[in-house]
Structures are given as C-alpha cells and as structure tokens.
Amino acid sequence: MAAETHPEAEIGSNDGDAAIVLDELRKEYGGLVAVDGLSLTVESGEFLVLLGPSGCGKSTTLRMIAGLETPTGGTIELGDEDVTRTLPQKRDLSMVFQSYALYPHKTVRGNLAFPLGKMDLSAAERERKIEDTAELLEIAELLEKKPGQLSGGQRQRVAVGRTIVREPKAFLMDEPLSNLDARLRVRTRLEIRELQQRLGTTTVYVTHDQEEAMSVADRIAVMDGGELQQVGTPEEIYERPANEFVAGFIGNPPMNFFEVDAGEGTRVFPDDPVDLDASVPADAATLGVRPEHVHLVGDRDGTRATDDRCEPFACTVDVIEPLGNAYELGLIRGGEPFVARLRELPESAVPGATVEVAFDAAELHAFDESGGSIR
Known part of the structure; x- marks a missing residue:
C-alpha cells in the first residue's frame, strides 16, 4: 500500500x-x-x-x-x-x-x-x-x-x-x-x-x-x-x-531447557555431567538456552571459546536441517537432545560426528522449581 x-x-x-x-x-x-x-x-x-x-x-x-x-x-x-x-x-x-x-x-x-x-x-x-x-x-x-x-x-x-x-x-x-x-x-x-x-x-x-x-x-x-x-x-x-x-x-525453534544442579557448579546433563562454569542463582532448577546462543567451538565463522562463553563440552550431531539462510542442528549429550541454530555449517558437523559446543554465558536463563524466571 x-x-x-x-x-x-x-x-x-x-x-x-x-x-x-x-x-x-x-x-x-x-x-x-x-x-x-x-x-x-x-x-x-x-x-x-x-x-x-x-x-x-x-x-x-x-x-x-x-x-x-x-x-x-x-x-x-x-x-x-x-x-x-x-x-x-x-x-x-x-x-x-x-x-x-x-x-x-x-x-x-x-x-x-x-x-x-x-x-x-x-x-x-x-x-x-x-x-x-x-x-x-x-x-x-x-x-x-x-x-x-x-x-x-x-x-x-x-x-x-x-x-x-x-x-x-x-x-x-x-x-x-x-x-x-x-x-x-x-x-x-x-x-x-x-x-x-x-x-x-x-x-x-x-x-x-x-x-x-x-x-x-x-x-x-x-x-x-x-x-x-x-x-x-x-x-x-x-x-x-x-x-x-x-x-x-516464544521462539522458533524453542528454547532448550536443561535440569541444573547449581550447587555443583552449574552442572547439567546428569547422565553425562558437564560443569558449565557459569554464574547461576543457587535456587535455579532449570537452565534455558536459545538455539542461536549455542555455538560450535572453532566453526567456520571464526567462533572460538572466549570469556563470554561457558566452558565447551563434547556432544554428538544427530540431525541437520538446512533452512536456506541458516542450519538447525539436533545435538545429543548423555541421551539428552537439544538444538543449535547456526549461520554456517562446519564441514566437521555431519550426523554421528562429535563436536565441541559452548553456550553464551550472558544469554543463560534460569528458572526456579515453580518455573518462574530468576534471571
């Protein structure tokens, strides 16, 4: 008009x-x-x-x-x-x-x-x-x-x-x-x-x-x-x-949620524990991370482990979904699935491959036992 x-x-x-x-x-x-x-x-x-x-x-x-x-x-x-x-x-x-x-x-x-x-x-x-x-x-x-x-x-x-x-x-x-x-x-x-x-x-x-x-x-x-x-x-x-x-x-794909043990140094993935080395409120029961804040360490766009990212950890690529202007990766650690959204796809990221992943530390969302936001 x-x-x-x-x-x-x-x-x-x-x-x-x-x-x-x-x-x-x-x-x-x-x-x-x-x-x-x-x-x-x-x-x-x-x-x-x-x-x-x-x-x-x-x-x-x-x-x-x-x-x-x-x-x-x-x-x-x-x-x-x-x-x-x-x-x-x-x-x-x-x-x-x-x-x-x-x-x-x-x-x-x-x-x-x-x-x-x-x-x-x-x-x-x-x-x-x-x-x-x-x-x-x-x-x-x-x-x-x-x-x-x-x-x-x-x-x-x-x-x-x-x-x-x-x-x-x-x-x-x-x-x-x-x-x-x-x-x-x-x-x-x-x-x-x-x-x-x-x-x-x-x-x-x-x-x-x-x-x-x-x-x-x-x-x-x-x-x-x-x-x-x-x-x-x-x-x-x-x-x-x-x-x-x-x-x-809100969000497509939706936010990833992880059970967290804040008393053990922000530990997630209970069946294959990872300490994210991130500051999270002590009463946090669940940690949320949006897919665009999940990064592959050392990927093709220059991503590296930095001070503003949590400690990287290994996980397995399950599925890859090309979206034209981005890629969605289904990832698994300790039997727990989650999603990353990337602008570019590293050559090493193929189904079944092991990749290093890091979360944006400043973009973590913490929720208490009742589901309310505390961060």
Missing part, C-alpha cells in the same frame, strides 16, 4: 481516550474456567496482541471485549465508560472474524455500506466513506464485485474495510489471517500493521502464531490456561521471559 495515495485525514480521526481496561475478568462455562482473573490495559492507540496456544482463553477474552460473551466476573472499560454489560452494538467497536463474515449476496460496496446503515449520514457522506476506505485498502476496482469473485486476500481486505469504515474506537481482530496461505499472510500482516499505525486506532489482535505476533505488536500479552503469563514488547517477551512457559512458547 502506497502511503502517499491514502486519504488518511478522512479516516481514523476518532480522537479521545480509547483505552481498554480489563479488571479481574473471568469467564466460566459450567465447571470450565476459560479466563481466570485477567487484568490488562490496552493503551489508547496501541496495537496489542493476545497470544497463546489453542484453548488458552484469548478468543474468549476478545469476545468479552466485543460483548459477544458475558463475563462471569470482573469489568471491562472502554475509555472512561464501563461497558461490561453494554450491548455489542453500543460499544463502538468493530471486529474482524477468522471467517471474514462477508455477506455473499452483497457486492463489496454493499458490504462496506452495511455498517453505516444505522449511522446518521447523508447519502453523499456514506459514499465518501466507502470510497475513502476502498482507496485506503486498494480495493476500489472491486467495489462492484461479490465476495465469491474475490481471492482470499481480497476478501480479507474487504473484511478489514468493513471494520474501519465507520471509524470505531477500537478494532478487534480474531485470527484474521488464518485462512490465507503463508506468503500472503506475511504480506497482509504487514499491511494491517501499517494501516493501524496510520489510523492510530486501538487494536486488539488474537493469534496463536508467535511470528505474526512479534511482527505486528506494540505489546504482546501471552496467555495460557486462561491466565495472563506476561505482557510486554516483543523484545521484552523474547529476551526476558517471565517463566518457562513463555520462554518455551
């Missing part, structure tokens, strides 16, 4: 406080607790992503914000107004669903016009909003077509257009890209992010795709089991995870 061609002054001019505040929000279905005491503030104009595995409560949370589900407990505020029991149509929110939810018998123009039907607008004002939205999303040439004549990416743009056309206080998006192929999904998520930044509209976006979340969010709220695990910028979530769940969920 070329920014200079978009009439951004005409759309997204909804000023004022559009923060969304959830306070001890709870939702039960019979004996099942889907959301358990969630407290979270989405700042006005912020792009916040609710991220987590299937069944973690993220879509239920979004539906409660939208008014499509009634909370069992807690409150929801939009701006300075308590909307916990307010009807969906009175909340001034717009939602993009996973299925797009377009009217198949209406043209694109008709779909964009539908949300404007109950607004006090003249015919000329209504048409201006439709035309401005179509131009913003580069779908002006599709206005007379019906959804069945459009590609998945075009239908997704129409769904977004129907959301923004009436200039709501906030956008709610429930996995809007899940029906697109991988290449189109990457392109479209960047377009959504660019659009939100231009409009400055508060946005709550639900996904289970961590890469998608990391690429679009101002902040990410990670959920599991109906509870908030951590909220922070993508960098904070990745570099300083609050617990083992967040550390393992």
